[in-house]
Amino acid sequence: MFTNLVFIILFMIGFYALVMKTNLIKNVIGLNLMEAAVFFWVISFSDIGGEVAIHKMGEEMTKFNDPVPQALTLTGIVIGASTAALLLTLIIELNKFSGTIDREKIEGLND
Amino acid sequence: MEIPTETQPEVESLNKLMKKTLISVVLAGVAFALYQNFSLMPGYEGLNVGLSNYIIESGLKDTGSLNLITAVLYDYRAFDSLGESTVIFGAVSGIVLILSRKMLPVSSKGLSFIVKRTLGIMTPFIALFGLYVITHGHLTPGGGFQGGVILAAISIIFSIVYGSAFDYRRYSPQTKTALETGGALTFLGLGLAGIFMEGAFLHNLGFLTAETGTLISAGSIPYINIGVGFKVGAGLAIIFYSMIQKTFEEDF
Numbered sequence: 001m002f003t004n005l006v007f008i009i010l011f012m013i014g015f016y017a018l019v020m021k022t023n024l025i026k027n028v029i030g031l032n033l034m035e036a037a038v039f040f041w042v043i044s045f046s047d048i049g050g051e052v053a054i055h056k057m058g059e060e061m062t063k064f065n066d067p068v069p070q071a072l073t074l075t076g077i078v079i080g081a082s083t084a085a086l087l088l089t090l091i092i093e094l095n096k097f098s099g100t101i102d103r104e105k106i107e108g109l110n111d
Numbered sequence: 112m113e114i115p116t117e118t119q120p121e122v123e124s125l126n127k128l129m130k131k132t133l134i135s136v137v138l139a140g141v142a143f144a145l146y147q148n149f150s151l152m153p154g155y156e157g158l159n160v161g162l163s164n165y166i167i168e169s170g171l172k173d174t175g176s177l178n179l180i181t182a183v184l185y186d187y188r189a190f191d192s193l194g195e196s197t198v199i200f201g202a203v204s205g206i207v208l209i210l211s212r213k214m215l216p217v218s219s220k221g222l223s224f225i226v227k228r229t230l231g232i233m234t235p236f237i238a239l240f241g242l243y244v245i246t247h248g249h250l251t252p253g254g255g256f257q258g259g260v261i262l263a264a265i266s267i268i269f270s271i272v273y274g275s276a277f278d279y280r281r282y283s284p285q286t287k288t289a290l291e292t293g294g295a296l297t298f299l300g301l302g303l304a305g306i307f308m309e310g311a312f313l314h315n316l317g318f319l320t321a322e323t324g325t326l327i328s329a330g331s332i333p334y335i336n337i338g339v340g341f342k343v344g345a346g347l348a349i350i351f352y353s354m355i356q357k358t359f360e361e362d363f
Binding site: 004007008011012015016019020045046048052053054055056057064066067068070071074075078079082083085086088089090092093 | 142162163170177180188191192195199210353
């Protein structure tokens with residue numbers, strides 16, 4: 001329950017930044033916050049109170065947490081970093097051509 | 112001229128107010144929908160049945176990797192990891208294509224002498240830690256992606272402390288490109304070797320397995336880790352250096 005509430009709050013902060021802010025870099029930050037909320041939720045959802053799924057040499061197998069969501073979250077983090085880098089690059093380029101990173105002040109897109 | 116100057120601000124502020132109200136309603140609706148969704152969702156059943164149970168029960172036997180997360184990433188779902196590194200490759204290619212200028216990256220002259228000497232002492236240890244995280248991916252927490260990010264951090268610290276032209280001269284973009292391509296080709300080559308020797312793309316290579324818990328065990332997982340580590344490190348360094356490039360040569 002607590003996990004769900006934290007997820008909703010984080011996700012809504014990210015969504016707010018994505019929708020309300022006109023600064024494009026703040027939009028990218030909002031997108032990353034939404035991603036972080038999803039990763040947080042996936043990891044804490046699959047936490048059943050066990051250990052990280054790594055065997056230790058010379059010890060009997062104990063209760064493990066689910067390894068599959070953790071592996072998928074690693075995939076998601078890497079892809080999120082790649083998309084954020086590409087978006088920031090496009091913002092750099094946009095700033096060079098139009099002189100602003102405010103999405104409501106961009107001019108010359110109609111040509 | 113007088114009429115618009117008097118009415119325009121009012122209309123604009125009204126517009127803004129309406130927009131804000133509308134967006135607030137949308138935000139509240141989304142939050143409520145998420146809350147409803149969670150209250151309807153079934154609880155987590157645990158790991159007694161299904162895929163996760165199978166991986167926990169027989170992952171060590173199947174792959175020889177102590178770290179089951181690495182086993183999922185580079186053995187059971189190695190195809191996903193291949194796609195993931197292709198996404199990084201695509202991002203690097205796009206960024207370099209957009210920002211290509213063929214200029215020396217110059218933005219700073221570096222920090223003071225003390226910081227430079229301290230980093231000179233610390234750099235080998237940072238590199239050693241990165242390589243440790245990469246090569247022990249199947250034994251301890253870590254792996255190719257995490258260690259690669261540590262290696263890329265060395266490159267970024269160099270540009271902050273020694274000035275941004277230092278890293279460019281020491282390790283040219285050609286070197287980084289060769290490292291990245293080599294990592295990707297290692298991954299693909301191991302996948303093709305899986306076809307010829309085991310009968311499936313990216314199948315774990317059986318003849319490479321050794322005693323469980325040693326450094327070179329777990330089939331092709333350590334080699335894939337090394338390839339991915341160098342690929343990610345070089346890729347992130349290329350992204351960073353493309354972003355800090357300057358267009359003006361006179362700063363140099």
